[in-house]
Amino acid sequence: MRGIGSNVTVAPKMFLINRTAPDVLSLKPVPLMSNQLTTDVCVRLNDPADQSIISASPTVQFISFTTFLEDASPSHRYHCVVSDGKECMEVKLANKLGPLIERDIFVHTIAVVDGLERAEGGPVITSLRVVQKEAVKIGTPVSVEKLIIPAPTTPEDKKDTGVKDQSDQEELTKLRALLEQKQSSYQDVQRMLSEERAKRVDLQGLLEDEQTNHIKTQGLLKDERAKRISAESLLKDVQRESASPFVVPALADALKMISELTDAAGMGGQIED
Incomplete structure (x- = not known):
C-alpha cells in the first residue's frame, strides 16, 4: 500500500x-x-x-x-x-x-x-x-x-399513492374547515353568554334601585299614618272642647291643623295609589 x-x-x-x-x-x-x-x-x-x-x-x-x-x-x-x-x-x-x-x-x-x-x-x-x-x-x-x-x-403504487395523498389532503382540508366552523360557533356562543351576563348585571342593578325606592315609599307612608293619627286625636280634643264658649282660640288652631292634615292626607292617598 x-x-x-x-x-x-x-x-x-x-x-x-x-x-x-x-x-x-x-x-x-x-x-x-x-x-x-x-x-x-x-x-x-x-x-x-x-x-x-x-x-x-x-x-x-x-x-x-x-x-x-x-x-x-x-x-x-x-x-x-x-x-x-x-x-x-x-x-x-x-x-x-x-x-x-x-x-x-x-x-x-x-x-x-x-x-x-x-x-x-x-x-x-x-x-x-x-x-x-x-x-x-x-x-x-x-x-x-x-x-x-x-x-x-x-x-x-406511486399512482395510487398520489391519489391517496390527494384524497387525504382533501379530507384534511375538510376537517380544518369543520374545525374552524366549530371554533367560530364556540366564539359566538361565548359572546352571547357574555352579553347575557351583562344584561343580568343591569337587571340586578334596576331591581336593587326598585327595592330602595320601595323602602323609601314605605317610610313616607308610615310617617303619613302617624300624622293622620295625631290629627284625628286633635280633632277629638277640639270636638270635646267646642262645647265651651271660652275655647275659641283653641278651636281656630285646631281647625288650622285639621286643614293642614287634610291636605297631607290627600298627598298620602296619592302615594298609596
Whole structure:
C-alpha cells in the first residue's frame, strides 16, 4: 500500500469470490489493478432513493465485524461496518460469504463490492472482491444516520399513492374547515353568554334601585299614618272642647291643623295609589 488516504495501491494478488456450488465458495485470481475507496458510498447507501450505487461496484474498507447466533438471525448472521474514508455504516453479509470472515476478510481489509441488495434492515453485500487483505485504517470515518428503507414501489403504487395523498389532503382540508366552523360557533356562543351576563348585571342593578325606592315609599307612608293619627286625636280634643264658649282660640288652631292634615292626607292617598 502507498500512503494513508483515499488512494490505495493494491497488493500483488487479488481474488474474485464466485459461487461454484450451492454451498461452496472459491477464490479466483484476477489481474492486478489500482483502486481507491469510493467517495460518499456510505451516504449513497444510506439514501433509499439512490439506486445507482447498487450496481456501481464501490470500493470500501471493512472496519469491524459482528457475528450473530444462527437461530437469532438466520438470514444474515454476519454484520460489518464499512467505510469510504469519510463516513461509515453498518451493512450485512450474505450467509454465503460467512466463510470469508476468518479466512480472507479482516479488519481494514479493502474490497470491491460487486453485489448489493437493499433490504428492510439495511444494505446486504452478496458478492465482493478482496483488493487488499491487510491495510491500515484510511481516514477518520464517522457514522452516517440510519434511515428506514421503504419497500420498492411500482409505478402503479406511486399512482395510487398520489391519489391517496390527494384524497387525504382533501379530507384534511375538510376537517380544518369543520374545525374552524366549530371554533367560530364556540366564539359566538361565548359572546352571547357574555352579553347575557351583562344584561343580568343591569337587571340586578334596576331591581336593587326598585327595592330602595320601595323602602323609601314605605317610610313616607308610615310617617303619613302617624300624622293622620295625631290629627284625628286633635280633632277629638277640639270636638270635646267646642262645647265651651271660652275655647275659641283653641278651636281656630285646631281647625288650622285639621286643614293642614287634610291636605297631607290627600298627598298620602296619592302615594298609596
